[in-house]
Amino acid sequence: MTSVLHPIKHLSAAALAVFSAFALSGSPEAAARGITVALANSFTTLDPYDATDVVSRQVSKSFYEGLFAFDKDMKPQPQLAESYEASPDGLVYTIKLKQGVPFHDGSEFDAEAVKVNFERVLDKKNGLTRYTYFNFVDKVEVVNKYTVRFTLKTPMSAFIARLANGTGQMICPSAIAKEGNDGLAFRPCGTGPYLLKSFNPSTKLEVVKNPNYRIKGLPKLDSITWLPVPENQTRVNMLLTGEADYVHSLPPELYKRLTDRNDIKLFNFPSIYQRWLTINMLHKPFDDIRVRQAIAYAINKKAYAKVVFDGFARPAASVLPPEIPGAVSFDEWPYDPKKARELLKEAGYPNGFETQLWGAFNNSTVNKGLQFLQQQLRQVGIKTTPRALEAGIMVDEVDSQTDPQKAPVRLWFVTWSNSTGEPDWGLRPFFDSRAVPPALNNTSYYVNPKVDALFDQGLGEVDAEKRAAIYSDIQKILWKDVPAVPLGFDNILAGVSKHLENFRPTLDSGFDFYNAEWKE
Structure with missing residues (x-):
C-alpha cells in the first residue's frame, strides 16, 4: 500500500479502450528539452x-x-x-x-x-x-x-x-x-x-509545459514522459543508456554498481516507507494470537533488510517509522524459530499448516520479498503459496472486498507510505476496525474497540502532548496484539542524470519535480 494501487474502477471496457487511446495536444511549440522518468510501479488514474x-x-x-x-x-x-x-x-x-x-x-x-x-x-x-x-x-x-x-x-x-x-x-x-x-x-x-499530451494507464503518460502557468519561468522543462517499468534491471539499463533521466526507485541489489558513474547522481536516505505482513485475523488459524506471534518470531528482520534490500533498509522495531513524530521504539521481535514452533504446537498446529502469501504489486522487489518470507515461514512448518498481484487483480481480490468473511487475502506483504507525516495516517488505515476494505487497508480485519476509541480521541485532541500519549498507547497495543508483523523501513534509492537538477525523491517515497530543469 503504499501504499496500494487502485485501478480506474468506474470504467466499462469500451470506455477504457476509448480513453486509453485519447490524446490531447499540448503546447504548439516543439519541446526543446523533455525528460523521461522510469517508475517501479504503474499509475492507473489521474484523479x-x-x-x-x-x-x-x-x-x-x-x-x-x-x-x-x-x-x-x-x-x-x-x-x-x-x-x-x-x-x-x-x-x-x-x-x-x-x-x-x-x-x-x-x-x-x-x-x-x-x-x-x-x-x-x-x-x-x-x-x-x-x-x-x-x-x-x-x-x-x-x-x-x-x-x-x-x-x-x-x-x-x-x-x-x-x-x-x-x-x-x-x-x-x-x-x-x-x-x-x-x-x-x-x-x-x-x-x-x-498539460496532458497522452495517457495510457499501463504504458505511458506524456505531459507538456503549461505556457500559462501562474508562476513565470516555471516549469523549466518542456515535457515529461512518465513510464512504468516494473523490471528492476530494465530501469537501471534505461538510466545507464540515457533512455531515462530519472529512475525511481533503484533496485537495492544494483545500486552499488552505479556508485562509480560520473554521469549519474544517486540518492540514498531513510524514508517513511514501511512494509508489513498483515494477517487476516478473521480466519483460522490466524485468530489465535499464538499463531500470529509465531509468524513474528519466524521472520528474521535483519536478514530481511539484508537479503531483500541488500542492506538498504532498516529492520522494524516499531509500528511507525522513527522519523514520524511520536513513533515508539520497542525491542525487536527476536528471530526465534524454536519459539515459533513451540507456539504453533501450543495452538494445535504441531506440523504447521498451509496458507496463501500475497504481495502488493508485481515487481522484482516484491517477488524477492515473497520468496524470502516463504523460506522463513517454511522453516517453522508454515507452507505458503506466494503470489504477487497485478494492480487490477489486487483491487478485485483485496481492496474492493465488501464482505470481510469472504475476503480471500490471508498473509499480505504490503507497503505503506505515510503521506501526512504524522501518527494517525500511519496507523489508522491499517488498524481501525472501520478501515477494512473497501474503505481503507485494514487487511488484518483487526477489531479492537479500545484502539478505535483511541484513534477517535487522537484525532480530536488539540493538545500536542496529550495527543502523543494517545498514539503511544495505540502503538503499544498493536505491538502486543500482532495484527501485522512490521518488517522494515526502506531507504529511498533513486538515480538521476547529472544534467537534471532539482528532480529529487521525497521522504514519503514520492518525488519533487516542481523546479526541475536540464543543464548541460
Whole structure:
C-alpha cells in the first residue's frame, strides 16, 4: 500500500479502450528539452481523489496543485492558499486563497472551486476512494471570492497535513461538471505546471509545459514522459543508456554498481516507507494470537533488510517509522524459530499448516520479498503459496472486498507510505476496525474497540502532548496484539542524470519535480 494501487474502477471496457487511446495536444511549440522518468510501479488514474497509491498522486502533480504542499521536511506550506486560521476548538479552518490563479480552461481559481472539489469527494454517491480521507469534514462554505471555510465534525489536528498530501488537489469545476468520474481519470484539468499530451494507464503518460502557468519561468522543462517499468534491471539499463533521466526507485541489489558513474547522481536516505505482513485475523488459524506471534518470531528482520534490500533498509522495531513524530521504539521481535514452533504446537498446529502469501504489486522487489518470507515461514512448518498481484487483480481480490468473511487475502506483504507525516495516517488505515476494505487497508480485519476509541480521541485532541500519549498507547497495543508483523523501513534509492537538477525523491517515497530543469 503504499501504499496500494487502485485501478480506474468506474470504467466499462469500451470506455477504457476509448480513453486509453485519447490524446490531447499540448503546447504548439516543439519541446526543446523533455525528460523521461522510469517508475517501479504503474499509475492507473489521474484523479487524485480516486488514487490510493503514491505514484498516481505524484504524477498527477503535473496537472494539479492543492491548497497546501509539503516541503522537503514534510512540513505543510501554502500552495494555492495564502494563509489560514483555526478556531480554538479545532473545528473551523478559514483559508485565504491566492488571487489571479488560472485553471487550464481559462477560468479563475477561487473559493467556489474549492467548495466544488471537496463536495465532490464528500459525496458518497461518487464512490471515490479518498472519501474516507476527508469524511471528517462537515461542510465547506464560501466566505467570499478568495476565502473558504471548512467546518469539521470533530477536531482534526492533522487537517492541514491532510490538505498537503496530494489528495486535495484543485480540479477545474468545468471538468468536474463535464467529465464526471470516468473522464477525470483520464482528462485532467487543474492549475498545475503541465498539460496532458497522452495517457495510457499501463504504458505511458506524456505531459507538456503549461505556457500559462501562474508562476513565470516555471516549469523549466518542456515535457515529461512518465513510464512504468516494473523490471528492476530494465530501469537501471534505461538510466545507464540515457533512455531515462530519472529512475525511481533503484533496485537495492544494483545500486552499488552505479556508485562509480560520473554521469549519474544517486540518492540514498531513510524514508517513511514501511512494509508489513498483515494477517487476516478473521480466519483460522490466524485468530489465535499464538499463531500470529509465531509468524513474528519466524521472520528474521535483519536478514530481511539484508537479503531483500541488500542492506538498504532498516529492520522494524516499531509500528511507525522513527522519523514520524511520536513513533515508539520497542525491542525487536527476536528471530526465534524454536519459539515459533513451540507456539504453533501450543495452538494445535504441531506440523504447521498451509496458507496463501500475497504481495502488493508485481515487481522484482516484491517477488524477492515473497520468496524470502516463504523460506522463513517454511522453516517453522508454515507452507505458503506466494503470489504477487497485478494492480487490477489486487483491487478485485483485496481492496474492493465488501464482505470481510469472504475476503480471500490471508498473509499480505504490503507497503505503506505515510503521506501526512504524522501518527494517525500511519496507523489508522491499517488498524481501525472501520478501515477494512473497501474503505481503507485494514487487511488484518483487526477489531479492537479500545484502539478505535483511541484513534477517535487522537484525532480530536488539540493538545500536542496529550495527543502523543494517545498514539503511544495505540502503538503499544498493536505491538502486543500482532495484527501485522512490521518488517522494515526502506531507504529511498533513486538515480538521476547529472544534467537534471532539482528532480529529487521525497521522504514519503514520492518525488519533487516542481523546479526541475536540464543543464548541460
